Amino acid sequence: MSAILEVSDLRKAYAGVHALDGVSFAVEAGSITGLIGPNGSGKSTAIDCISGFQKLDGGKVVLAGQDITGRVAHHIARTGLMRTFQTVRIYERLSLRDNLAIANQQFDAANWLDELLRTRRYRDAVEAAEKRARQLVELIGLQRYWEIETGILSYGQKKLVALAAALMPHPKVVVLDEPVAGVNPSRIREIEAALGELNRAGETFLIVEHNVEFITNLCHRVIVLDQGRKLAEGTAAAIHTDPRVLEAYLGMTPEMAEAEMRGAA
Ligand SMILES: Nc1ncnc2c1ncn2[C@@H]1O[C@H](COP(=O)(O)OP(=O)(O)OP(=O)(O)O)[C@@H](O)[C@H]1O
Ligand SMILES: [Mg+2]
Known part of the structure; x- marks a missing residue:
C-alpha cells in the first residue's frame, strides 16, 4: 500500500497555544486510519488545517502526490479530500x-x-x-x-x-469528524458496519473519534495526539498497551488498565 495523504510537520498556534506542534503522519490508500487523543490535543485543528478550513502556520499536506498546503477548502475537495462535520x-x-x-x-x-x-x-x-x-x-x-x-x-x-x-x-480520502459522537449506542454498530463495508468497497477514511472501541474495531492504524504532538502510532492493539498512550489518553498506568480490562471481562 502507498500513502494517499501525507502530512508533515503541521504547525498551528492560537494566541500562543501550540495546537499543532510539528505533527506528521500518513494515510495509506484503502485504509481506515484513526486519529485519537485527549480533549484539546489538536485533532480538530489537524483535520481543519488538512481540509482547508483553517490556515496552517507551517508544514505540508500532500494528497495523491499533489501539494495542497494552504489551498482553499473547495479546491482541496475537488482534488479529492472530502470531510464530514461533527454536526450533521x-x-x-x-x-x-x-x-x-x-x-x-x-x-x-x-x-x-x-x-x-x-x-x-x-x-x-x-x-x-x-x-x-x-x-x-x-x-x-x-x-x-x-x-x-x-x-x-x-x-x-x-x-x-x-x-x-x-x-x-x-474522493480519494474522506475525513470524518467524530462520526459516532451523540449517536445512540445501539446505532453506533450500524455506522461501524457501514464504514467497514465502504472500506471493503475501496474507500479510504481518516477518522477522528473519542470512542476507543469504535476506533479499535475499525482502524488499521491509529495515530495518537497529545498536546499538539504525535505521541504514538501503530495498530490499535499496539496503541492499547503503549504506556505513554494509557497515561496521556486514558490517565491510567498499564497496571490500572490491565486491572480495568480484567474487571470488564
Ligand atoms: N479557535 C481557537 N482559538 C483559540 N484556541 C483554540 C482554537 N481552536 C482550538 N484551540 C486550542 O487549540 C488546542 C487544540 O484544540 P482542538 O480543538 O484541535 O483539540 P481536539 O483534539 O479536537 O479536542 P476535542 O477532543 O476536545 O475536540 C486546544 O488547546 C484548544 O483550546
Ligand atoms: Mg475536536
Whole structure:
C-alpha cells in the first residue's frame, strides 16, 4: 500500500497555544486510519488545517502526490479530500436521493451548457451519479429511505447520509469528524458496519473519534495526539498497551488498565 495523504510537520498556534506542534503522519490508500487523543490535543485543528478550513502556520499536506498546503477548502475537495462535520449538515426537507444528487452536482464534470442542451455528457453524468448514489445507499443500508425526506431519520442515520454525500464525487480520502459522537449506542454498530463495508468497497477514511472501541474495531492504524504532538502510532492493539498512550489518553498506568480490562471481562 502507498500513502494517499501525507502530512508533515503541521504547525498551528492560537494566541500562543501550540495546537499543532510539528505533527506528521500518513494515510495509506484503502485504509481506515484513526486519529485519537485527549480533549484539546489538536485533532480538530489537524483535520481543519488538512481540509482547508483553517490556515496552517507551517508544514505540508500532500494528497495523491499533489501539494495542497494552504489551498482553499473547495479546491482541496475537488482534488479529492472530502470531510464530514461533527454536526450533521444535510438537506432535511429533501429525500435521500435528492441529497446525493445535490452532493454530486457540486463536483459534476458536465456544465450548465451541457445541462441546458441535454447533451450526451449531461445524460451520462446523471446516470453515473444515480448509479453511484444507489451503490452507496446500499452500502450504508438505507435503501428503504431512498425517496423519503431525510429529516425523519435518526441522528445516526443522518450521519450516514452525510457520509454518503461526501462519498458521491469519488474522493480519494474522506475525513470524518467524530462520526459516532451523540449517536445512540445501539446505532453506533450500524455506522461501524457501514464504514467497514465502504472500506471493503475501496474507500479510504481518516477518522477522528473519542470512542476507543469504535476506533479499535475499525482502524488499521491509529495515530495518537497529545498536546499538539504525535505521541504514538501503530495498530490499535499496539496503541492499547503503549504506556505513554494509557497515561496521556486514558490517565491510567498499564497496571490500572490491565486491572480495568480484567474487571470488564
Ligand atoms: N479557535 C481557537 N482559538 C483559540 N484556541 C483554540 C482554537 N481552536 C482550538 N484551540 C486550542 O487549540 C488546542 C487544540 O484544540 P482542538 O480543538 O484541535 O483539540 P481536539 O483534539 O479536537 O479536542 P476535542 O477532543 O476536545 O475536540 C486546544 O488547546 C484548544 O483550546
Ligand atoms: Mg475536536
